[in-house]
Amino acid sequence: MVSALNQRQLTGLDDTHLVAIADGHRLQAEVARAFMALQLDARKAGFELTIASSYRSFSRQFAIWNGKAAGTRPIHDDQGRHISIEGLSRTQQLHAILRFSAIPGASRHHWGTDLDVYDSAAVPPAYPLQLSPAEVAAGGVFDRLHCWLDDRLAAGDSHGFFRPYGQDRGGVAPERWHLSYAPLSVACAKQFDSEMLHFCWGGEDVEGEMLLKAEIEADLPHIMARYIAIPEDWCPPIAR
Numbered sequence: 001m002v003s004a005l006n007q008r009q010l011t012g013l014d015d016t017h018l019v020a021i022a023d024g025h026r027l028q029a030e031v032a033r034a035f036m037a038l039q040l041d042a043r044k045a046g047f048e049l050t051i052a053s054s055y056r057s058f059s060r061q062f063a064i065w066n067g068k069a070a071g072t073r074p075i076h077d078d079q080g081r082h083i084s085i086e087g088l089s090r091t092q093q094l095h096a097i098l099r100f101s102a103i104p105g106a107s108r109h110h111w112g113t114d115l116d117v118y119d120s121a122a123v124p125p126a127y128p129l130q131l132s133p134a135e136v137a138a139g140g141v142f143d144r145l146h147c148w149l150d151d152r153l154a155a156g157d158s159h160g161f162f163r164p165y166g167q168d169r170g171g172v173a174p175e176r177w178h179l180s181y182a183p184l185s186v187a188c189a190k191q192f193d194s195e196m197l198h199f200c201w202g203g204e205d206v207e208g209e210m211l212l213k214a215e216i217e218a219d220l221p222h223i224m225a226r227y228i229a230i231p232e233d234w235c236p237p238i239a240r
Contacts, residue, residue, distance in 0.1 A: 005111065010192055011200035012058030012110030025054035028112040031181040034159040035115065041152070041159075047145045048121035052129055052177070056109035058200060062210065065104050068097045069211035076100070078173050080132040094215045098227045099173045103216060105200040106192075106228050108164065113185035116177045119145035136176040146176050162235035171226040182235040194224055 008014035018026040027035065035051075042049035067073030068085075075083045075096050085093050108114040116131055119142050123129070135142050152158040160183045165175040197220070201210060216223060 004191065005188060007196055007199060010110060010188060011105040011196050012056065012061060012107065013200055013203065013205050015055065015057065015112075018055055018112045021051075021054075023051065025051045025115070026112065027054050027115065028181075028184060030184060031113050031115075034161065034181055038152075038159045038161060042119075042145070042148070045148055046121070047119045047148060049117055049145070050120040051115050052118055052131055053109065053116040054114075055112050056107055058104055058110065058205060059207075061102060061107045061110070062104040062206070064101060065097070066208070066211050068101060069093065076132070078133060080130075080134050090212060090215050091219075094212050097212075098171070098223065100175075102228075103197065103223070104210060105197045108180060108185065108188075111185060111188045113188060114164070114178065114180045116175075117145075117179055118142050118177060131175075131177050133173075142177070149179075156236065164230050164234050166234065169231070180235075182238050186235070186238050189230065192228075194220055 005017055006014070009017045015026065017028055019029045019032055020026050021032045021035075039049045064073065068075050071085050075085060077083055077096075078099070083096055085096070088096065102108070118129060118131070118135070122141050122145065129135075134140055136146050137143065149158065153162055160181050161179040162182050163176065163178060164180045164185070165172050165178050168174050200206070201213065
């Protein structure tokens with residue numbers, strides 16, 4: 001078990017806190033054990049709980065961010081419709097991206113505690129997974145899995161996993177597919193602060209310019225409050 005992450009681990013610059021699991025995904029060891037227990041419960045219920053995304057490095061988040069800011073990766077609205085960044089002001093571009101994508105260094109996926117999931121038994125092998133609102137909405141292809149997860153979370157029988165973006169608070173859009181292992185991620189969130197972002201943005205690990213950086217820095221306290229901080233009621237009180 002990793003009790004506390006250092007600055008580089010929290011910002012995705014160091015992956016020494018992780019272990020490898022199936023399909024090349026990486027998580028903290030305690031998180032991996034908890035996920036396998038939840039996966040087994042899901043299999044007994046008729047679902048194949050599968051990870052779409054687990055640990056994500058700073059460099060990977062940096063590429064995703066710059067791709068969206070440059071218009072080479074898609075941006076979508078809450079209904080899953082494509083948004084063209086052309087015609088948007090730089091501030092509008094920033095908030096459109098932040099609705100679904102974290103700033104490099106601020107992604108919960110850096111911690112090895114958070115993962116995106118789907119039911120691989122509900123789709124054919126070649127299914128083009130999107131992790132879109134339509135897929136997890138009522139009647140969507142993964143709705144049944146998430147209804148099952150709803151019941152497990154409500155009963156406190158989800159092996160420590162809860163949804164940090166389970167409701168719309170005006171920042172990050174609801175992500176029904178995003179699970180976080182609260183016994184460790186709560187502590188990670190308490191460690192994280194804006195100084196860590198300045199640390200990772202200015203390091204030698206950064207190759208190239210981070211797009212929209214000036215707009216982020218100009219409004220960083222508001223961005224931290226709206227898109228990064230999560231109210232404590234996202235999960236039950238965690239006793240360690």
